[in-house]
Amino acid sequence: MEAVVWETGSVNDTIYYVVGAIVLLCLVAVAGLAIKKRGERRRPEIPTTPKPPAIEGPEGEAEEALAPDAAGAVQAEVREPETGEAESGEADLAEVEPEEITAAPIEAPESVPSRMQRLRARLARSGGFGNALLKILSRGDLSPADWEEIEDTLLMADVGLEATTQIMDNLKKRTKVEGTRDPERVKAILREELLELIDPAADRSLHLERIDGDPASILMVGVNGTGKTTTVGKLARVLVAEGSRVLLGAADTFRAAAADQLQTWGERVGVDVVRSDREGADPASVAFDAIDKGRETDVDVVLVDTAGRLQNKSGLMDELGKIKRVMSKRVPVNEVLLVLDATTGQNGMRQAEVFAEVTGITGIVLTKLDGTAKGGIVISVQRELGVPVKFVGLGEGVDDLAPFDAEGFVDALTA
Ligand SMILES: Nc1nc2c(ncn2[C@@H]2O[C@H](COP(=O)(O)OP(=O)(O)OP(=O)(O)O)[C@@H](O)[C@H]2O)c(=O)[nH]1
Structure with a gap:
């Protein structure tokens, strides 16, 4: 009986040993698998080299050349080790837990020479009256009828009556004195006369010196739809590219969408926007x-966008006056920059005069020159308002704003 018991005990013990060994083996295998998996999961990824910022131009040529797969945005994925692990002695690269950081999209303006060249070409295509003149x-x-035709061409191009008369008198006088009939020479004289009127020596720079550590400020005024908000965005982009810290103020509270539009520009350019979420909020208080905020955050320039329409004109002018005072x-x-739509021609002049009276403008931004053959407006507006055109807008693209260059402009006009 005992032997049987012993034998039964011995068999049972053997079974226990075998089962125990199997369980042990399974445990070892499972542990091995777990360690292998962990090792695979922790293998570091090679950091992606950030692509250069894409330059966004309306025609997209530069964009294609520099960043074929990223329309204006750079998404750089950088993987870095977790500091906790490094500190706990697991700094071995193979054990680093990667953390994903996605860089904010960056936009950089098109280079200045490339922008100027493109803008000149566009101006020559759309704004010139050179061909019509050359034909005459x-x-x-030149018969009296031909002279009249030249005069009409200048008037049609919005050069303005007074300036046109001056140009015609000088042109007739000088061609007579020189005794020339050579069309190229007559055209060259006309070019000189136009340039003289546009005044190549005028100071067209923005004066944005900071005084006593305060930011400089720019107030943007003009009739609705002329391109104020767009110009604020484009200008902010130029200033940021030049290394300035910029803040935008959405004092166009007449339309909530205007503040949204400005905010979108702010995000594109990477600058903050101060706005009110309430439509019809006091614009002067937003500007204030x-x-x-500009003083607090020590920016270099605060750019304030304003509304171009109200229930009535005197209300708008009072409001602009108040914004400026505040x-x-x-x-x-x-700087108080008046934004003027070149396509409105002489009609825009009267409105411009009213704005100039109330806000004391220091410069003009002439927008939409790409959509008109009336480039002569530059001459009339400067003459009427007595302030220089400082910038021209030649399209809806982000880089379609150029500092006004008198020589280049006259060349494009008479090309
Ligand atoms: N072709 C062309 N379009 C332009 C130019 N500048 C602005 N625009 C367009 O003109 C339209 C009006 O521009 P906004 O910037 O909204 O004008 P705004 O003066 O702020 O208008 P309000 O907010 O109503 O006062 C938009 O479609 C712009 O894209 C330019 O130089 N050329």
């Missing part, structure tokens, strides 16, 4: 807040 001039001996209590208003 190449007739040789923008200036205060801003200038805090910081100097360095």
